[in-house]
Amino acid sequence: MILKIFTQPxxxxxxxxxxxxxxxxxSNLQLTTELxxxxxxxxxxxxxxxxxxxxxxxxxxxxxxxVVGEWRGKSPSKEEILxxx
Numbered sequence: 001m002i003l004k005i006f007t008q009p010x011x012x013x014x015x016x017x018x019x020x021x022x023x024x025x026x027s028n029l030q031l032t033t034e035l036x037x038x039x040x041x042x043x044x045x046x047x048x049x050x051x052x053x054x055x056x057x058x059x060x061x062x063x064x065x066x067v068v069g070e071w072r073g074k075s076p077s078k079e080e081i082l083x084x085x
Contacts, residue, residue, distance in 0.1 A: 001068075001085060002032045006047050006057040010041045017056035017075040024078070031085065058085050 007014035018064035024033045027077045038055060046052075050059055050067070053084055060069035069076075069084035 001030065002061045002063065003081065004032060004034050004046070004061060006036045006038050006043065006050075006052045006055055006059075007036060008055045012056045013074065014056045016059060016064045020058070020075055020078065020081075023027070023083070029082075029085070031081075043045075043085065 003021075003024060003070070005017050007017055018035070021035045024031060034047050038044050038047045047057070050070050051055070052072075056071075056074040056075050057073070058071045058081075059067050060081060061067050062078060071080070
């Protein structure tokens with residue numbers, strides 16, 4: 001499973017999503033965490049692929065890229081993510 005977190009520097013709702021990313025990266029889960037800044041070209045391209053229209057957007061995908069969980073415009077709790085694994 002891959003957790004994709006889309007944020008931008010001036011987003012007031014993004015700090016909890018960034019903190020969630022740091023928390024999940026340091027845990028021993030079978031989960032890859034990827035953080036994208038939509039203010040960059042790479043982040044914007046990945047965001048366009050997943051139709052990210054607001055930040056933060058958190059997507060949980062399987063290894064083929066199919067979205068199995070999504071939170072748009074808000075940051076989920078760690079428990080919400082773990083319930084989808």
